[in-house]
Amino acid sequence: xxxxxxxxxxxxxxxxxxxxxxxxxxxxxxxxxxxxxxxxxxxxxxxxxxxxxxxxxxxxxxxxxxxxxxxxxxxxxxxxxxxxxxxxxxxxxxxxxxxxxxxxxxxxxxxxxxxxxxxxxxxxxxxxxxxxxxxxxxxxxxxxxxxxxxxxxxxxxxxxxxxxxxxxxxxxxxxxxxxxxxxxxxxxxxxxxxxxxxxxxxxxxxxxxxxxxxxxxxxxxxxxxxxxxxxxxxxxxxxxxxxxxxxxxxxxxxxxxxxxxxxxxxxxxxxxxxxxxxxxxxxxxxxxxxxxxxxxxxxxxxxxxxxxxxxxxxxxxxxxxxxxxxxxxxxxxxxxxxxxxxxxxxxxxxxxxxxxxxxxxxxxxxxxxxxxxxxxxxxxxxxxxxxxxxxxxxxxxxxxxxxxxxxxxxxxxxxxxxxxxxxxxxxxxxxxxxxxxxxxxxxxxxxxxxxxxxxxxxxxxxxxxxxxxxxxxxxxxxxxxxxxxxxxxxxxxxxxxxxxxxxxxxxxxxxxxxxxxxxxxxxxxxxxxxxxxxxxxxxxxxxxxxxxxxxxxxxxxxxxxxxxxxxxxxxxxxxxxxxxxxxxxxxxxxxxxxxxxx
Numbered sequence: 001x002x003x004x005x006x007x008x009x010x011x012x013x014x015x016x017x018x019x020x021x022x023x024x025x026x027x028x029x030x031x032x033x034x035x036x037x038x039x040x041x042x043x044x045x046x047x048x049x050x051x052x053x054x055x056x057x058x059x060x061x062x063x064x065x066x067x068x069x070x071x072x073x074x075x076x077x078x079x080x081x082x083x084x085x086x087x088x089x090x091x092x093x094x095x096x097x098x099x100x101x102x103x104x105x106x107x108x109x110x111x112x113x114x115x116x117x118x119x120x121x122x123x124x125x126x127x128x129x130x131x132x133x134x135x136x137x138x139x140x141x142x143x144x145x146x147x148x149x150x151x152x153x154x155x156x157x158x159x160x161x162x163x164x165x166x167x168x169x170x171x172x173x174x175x176x177x178x179x180x181x182x183x184x185x186x187x188x189x190x191x192x193x194x195x196x197x198x199x200x201x202x203x204x205x206x207x208x209x210x211x212x213x214x215x216x217x218x219x220x221x222x223x224x225x226x227x228x229x230x231x232x233x234x235x236x237x238x239x240x241x242x243x244x245x246x247x248x249x250x251x252x253x254x255x256x257x258x259x260x261x262x263x264x265x266x267x268x269x270x271x272x273x274x275x276x277x278x279x280x281x282x283x284x285x286x287x288x289x290x291x292x293x294x295x296x297x298x299x300x301x302x303x304x305x306x307x308x309x310x311x312x313x314x315x316x317x318x319x320x321x322x323x324x325x326x327x328x329x330x331x332x333x334x335x336x337x338x339x340x341x342x343x344x345x346x347x348x349x350x351x352x353x354x355x356x357x358x359x360x361x362x363x364x365x366x367x368x369x370x371x372x373x374x375x376x377x378x379x380x381x382x383x384x385x386x387x388x389x390x391x392x393x394x395x396x397x398x399x400x401x402x403x404x405x406x407x408x409x410x411x412x413x414x415x416x417x418x419x420x421x422x423x424x425x426x427x428x429x430x431x432x433x434x435x436x437x438x439x440x441x442x443x444x445x446x447x448x449x450x451x452x453x454x455x456x457x458x459x460x461x462x463x464x465x466x467x468x469x470x471x472x473x474x475x476x477x478x479x480x481x482x483x484x485x486x487x488x489x490x491x492x493x494x495x496x497x498x499x500x501x502x503x504x505x506x507x508x509x510x511x512x513x514x515x516x517x518x519x520x521x522x523x524x525x526x527x528x529x530x531x532x533x534x535x536x537x538x539x540x541x542x543x544x545x546x547x548x549x550x551x552x553x554x555x556x557x558x559x560x561x562x563x564x565x566x567x568x569x570x571x572x573x574x575x576x577x578x579x580x581x582x583x584x585x586x587x588x589x590x591x592x593x594x595x596x597x598x
Contacts, residue, residue: 046367046386056352059156059178059203066171068160072121072130073169073244106251111166114231115209117248118143119162119169120200120302122153132244134232134303136311137163138213139453140205141177141402142345145302146314146332147184150198155179161200163208166248168233178203181354183344185337194278196316196332198302199344201354205401205423211304212453213342214312214335215523216502221307222335224257228282228307230315230329232300253282253329255307261328268319268327277336280305280313281328305331338503339574343554346447346497346505348397348404349547356496356547358559359395359406361387361596368594372550375569377587393598395547396445396496398455398475405475407433407445414438418475435477436469444493444546447505451523458507464489468528481525496548497556501574508558514540518580535580543597560584565592 060068111117116137123130133149143161153159156179165174184198214221229252233245258274261281265274274281282305305313313331334341350357355372360380362368365388368380390408398405399420406419416433440459449456454471459480461467466484469477488509495508504521507529511517516536519529543561550557555572558581562568566589570581591597 046365046384046389056180056203059180060160062176065160065176065178068123068158069119069121069162069171069176070169071123072132072160073119074130106249108247109166109231109250111164111248114166114248114250115164116211117163117166117231117303118208119174119233120145120149120159121162121169122155122159124154124158132233133301134234134315135161135200136304137206137208137210138199138311139210139345139400139402140207141180141202142210143200143202144213144304144311144314144334144341144345145198145200146316147188147196147198148190148193148316149302150182150200151184151188151190153182155182155200159200161202163206168244168246175206175208177206180352185340192273192275193317193330194275195337197314197334197337197341199341201344201347201402210453211306212310212451213338213345213503214307214310215451215504216335216338217523218310218312218335221310221312222255222280222333224255224260226255226307228253228255228305228312230282230300230303230305230313230331232303232315234300253305254284255312256281256283256328261330264328265330274330278333279316279330280333281330282313283328285328339498339501340503340554342503343497343549343556346397347549348395348402350395350404352402353552354549355552356395356550356557358545358547359383359393359598360591360594361390361393362593363595364388372552374551375571375585387596390596392443393596394443394445395598396455398445398471399473400454407443409438409443420475431475433475433477435472436480440467441490442492444495444507446495446507446521446546447497449505449507449521449523449528450525458483458493460484460488460491460493462489464491466493468525470525483528492544494544494546494558495556496546499556499572499574499580500576501555506556508535508546510539510544514538518576520576533576535578543591545597547598557581559587559597561591561597565589567591567597 118135118137120133120135133145135143135145138144159179161177162174179200180203181201185195188195229250231250233248258276262274266272300315303315304311311334313334316330316332318329319327347354349355350369351371357371360368366385367383367387369383370377370380389411391411393406393408395404396407403421408417410417415438416436418431418433419428422429436457440461442460444458445455447455449468450470454473456471457469457477459467464486465482466488467480468483469480471477490512492510493507495506497505499506500520504523506521507519509517509519516539517532518535519532522528522530541560542563545559548556550569551571555574557572558570560568567587568584569587570584573579573582
């Protein structure tokens with residue numbers, strides 16, 4: 001039987017007999033807590049308002065998280081039915097059972113060479129179940145891993161993440177975090193181990209460097225023969241008595257053509273298990289013993305296969321003992337799933353539930369928040385007053401720390417400012433965005449338009465020229481790049497996240513004829529968009545808001561206010577056509593009482 005083992009145990013582990021194993025191979029949010037103006041802060045910006053709810057608290061104490069990490073690696077594996085089993089398979093040959101040097105054929109490495117590597121520990125005190133997996137930090141508070149490490153388990157209650165150390169269970173020098181929420185691919189199939197990808201949202205941002213996902217057009221990274229590197233703390237052998245490696249290991253593996261892997265795995269397993277497009281192989285054919293084999297093994301599951309500084313694969317499954325002659329280790333092909341995973345990585349909202357929320361200001365300067373409930377809004381919650389001094393506002397997580405920033409223009413001095421969480425003080429503060437002029441006619445922060453995983457800004461000047469400001473990831477921006485010369489006069493830019501379903505953020509542009517155009521992102525600063533696509537006509541709305549995914553399905557949406565004060569939700573479809581949005585839904589009337597929505 002194939003089993004999706006989550007890499008259990010630093011104690012002796014019983015191998016499944018004669019088996020092919022899958023490797024374990026309400027309302028106010030951040031803005032409500034702003035403090036009084038700091039020294040040097042313009043007095044025109046609002047002071048701190050009353051907090052409706054505090055920022056999310058840690059899901060467990062550090063002591064509890066330490067305990068979970070340690071117990072996860074100490075738990076004894078059993079041969080009982082795994083929570084994520086795969087179908088019965090009959091291998092043509094039983095794999096070798098000799099002792100292996102951790103990641104088979106690998107070498108020890110330092111955490112400084114792979115600072116984004118994290119350990120995932122799960123221990124349920126009630127059942128005694130414990131699992132161990134690897135993962136990759138892909139944003140300060142996001143971890144990419146395998147769905148078979150996540151699906152069916154309550155990571156918020158029983159899980160912990162350890163970063164910043166190459167030593168197994170080193171909670172002294174490493175940094176622990178809890179899990180706030182989990183997402184696994186909705187079509188993850190435990191029987192076939194297909195769609196084996198997941199994202200954990202941590203209960204705090206971490207300081208370690210993070211990695212980017214391979215994009216949908218990164219085909220060159222998968223070219224056969226290209227060298228990739230896999231990392232993990234996997235079991236020391238597929239045999240009884242195996243232990244997790246006490247040190248982080250790595251091994252270099254050449255990428256393998258799908259056809260080659262498919263043929264090889266059919267020969268080894270006697271059936272079709274490799275799914276082209278969903279999976280990818282790397283390495284050389286296993287020799288039948290540890291000697292001469294290079295492969296990840298149980299316990300490496302969820303860890304990354306890295307090529308060119310991007311994650312191209314997630315350790316998913318392999319054969320019994322990891323060394324069956326002719327077999328390859330199999331990885332989830334990340335570029336096929338970036339469209340689904342990236343929105344879960346980029347999400348940021350005021351209520352910390354994964355759905356974008358709305359801010360609304362009255363002419364008197366009172367600021368209110370209405371959180372999304374999917375296809376409706378909560379009752380408004382008063383945040384604070386003093387907001388009459390801003391011309392416009394945007395929500396965006398410029399430093400990717402999970403806490404939504406507010407980017408505003410001060411009417412009095414015409415400059416841009418950002419409200420952000422200062423992690424040193426634990427309070428919100430203001431800073432001037434000194435690198436972007438405040439006199440443009442339209443602004444948008446659609447996301448990462450340049451391929452460096454940092455949110456960027458797009459602006460339009462009075463002459464109709466558009467500029468791209470690449471983000472630095474700290475609230476400031478690099479030198480502007482002209483991307484349109486004089487053709488967008490009077491146009492409005494908007495958009496947040498991926499609208500077309502390819503994993504790259506896109507831009508929406510409304511022209512003076514009220515036609516809405518979709519500019520699909522390319523991820524390249526020199527040519528950030530593909531040719532435009534007409535999305536809608538007759539968009540003569542009095543306000544447009546694009547804060548990302550309002551419905552919680554991972555697809556970006558748009559809010560639009562009509563002249564009678566009705567606020568409409570346009571749910572995204574991920575279709576780059578006139579079907580860009582599904583049928584609109586009313587979110588209520590009376591929104592003309594506000595002179596700013598963002």
